[in-house]
Amino acid sequence: MRFLVSVPASTANLGSGFDALGMALGMYDDVEVAGGEGVDGLSITVDGAGSGDVPLDETHLVVRAVRATGYTGGLSLRCRNTIPHARGLGSSAAAIVAGVVAGFTLLGRELDTDALQIAAEFEGHADNAAASLFGGVVVAWSEGERYRAVRMDADARVRPVVLIPSQESSTKTTRGLLPAEVPHADAAHAAGRAALAVHALTSDPTVLLAATEDRLHQNYREPAWPDTVRVINDLRKLGVPACVSGAGPTVIAFGDLPPEVDVHGFDVRRLDVDAAGVRVRPLD
Numbered sequence: 001m002r003f004l005v006s007v008p009a010s011t012a013n014l015g016s017g018f019d020a021l022g023m024a025l026g027m028y029d030d031v032e033v034a035g036g037e038g039v040d041g042l043s044i045t046v047d048g049a050g051s052g053d054v055p056l057d058e059t060h061l062v063v064r065a066v067r068a069t070g071y072t073g074g075l076s077l078r079c080r081n082t083i084p085h086a087r088g089l090g091s092s093a094a095a096i097v098a099g100v101v102a103g104f105t106l107l108g109r110e111l112d113t114d115a116l117q118i119a120a121e122f123e124g125h126a127d128n129a130a131a132s133l134f135g136g137v138v139v140a141w142s143e144g145e146r147y148r149a150v151r152m153d154a155d156a157r158v159r160p161v162v163l164i165p166s167q168e169s170s171t172k173t174t175r176g177l178l179p180a181e182v183p184h185a186d187a188a189h190a191a192g193r194a195a196l197a198v199h200a201l202t203s204d205p206t207v208l209l210a211a212t213e214d215r216l217h218q219n220y221r222e223p224a225w226p227d228t229v230r231v232i233n234d235l236r237k238l239g240v241p242a243c244v245s246g247a248g249p250t251v252i253a254f255g256d257l258p259p260e261v262d263v264h265g266f267d268v269r270r271l272d273v274d275a276a277g278v279r280v281r282p283l284d
Ligand SMILES: Nc1ncnc2c1ncn2[C@@H]1O[C@H](COP(=O)(O)OP(=O)(O)O)[C@@H](O)[C@H]1O
Pocket: 029, 050, 054, 060, 061, 062, 079, 081, 084, 085, 086, 087, 088, 089, 090, 091, 092, 093, 095, 169, 170, 171, 172, 246, 247, 248
């Protein structure tokens, strides 16, 4: 069996929606998969992001996710990655989703809620995985040990711009900078702004500036990427909605960037919102 899995990047949190809000972006990792009868052992090639860095054995993140689905047979992966690693664009979740979808496809299983469960268990939060699985705007949550998510279409006027620095910042590291508790006032602020962000992204982008204001995680993480916070603050002072993408250091902004904001050192890319989520296309 041979098929191509294309999985979109994601931007998570979108302000105060920490571990809850996500949105799929038009930047993709492609994994050409061969498996089942006639495929023995494990073969992996990697081009693009992670080439020369990621392991080419059973510890490769895509392979780990395939095995987590219960597929144990021979496997050949040709990975062509465009999602930069450790930048806050959901590269790890995209790899995990690619592996889970590949495993389900090799097993002949329909993509059901177990796919999100398996993917989210790798990271302990479902925002990125849900966005890469379903596309659009997602709200993720957990009920006991079970991860859940709902998907909505982004408003057509939502125009994401990502500002990607060369610096890497691992999600695990910046999650370690977060406090166990926050002031009740900040928690209440987060609840309100996260709820507003859902409305802004799906119905009324004119309130995105208020909706993307964060007091829950961004400033605690600032020591890891001070220039990211400087750019966010400069954009927001000029009325441009901006916040950190995921655990950073990428900035996500919405609309045009004022020329007076210094974005030197950032790779600025205007991206579409990906509406479809992960795709699987059979190959000959
Ligand atoms: N396509 C991939 N193939 C293999 N490993 C990957 C892939 N994408 C991400 N990873 C692993 O995940 C790490 C980045 O994960 P993380 O720190 O969560 O950053 P991100 O914000 O990109 O998700 C990489 O350093 C690499 O170890």
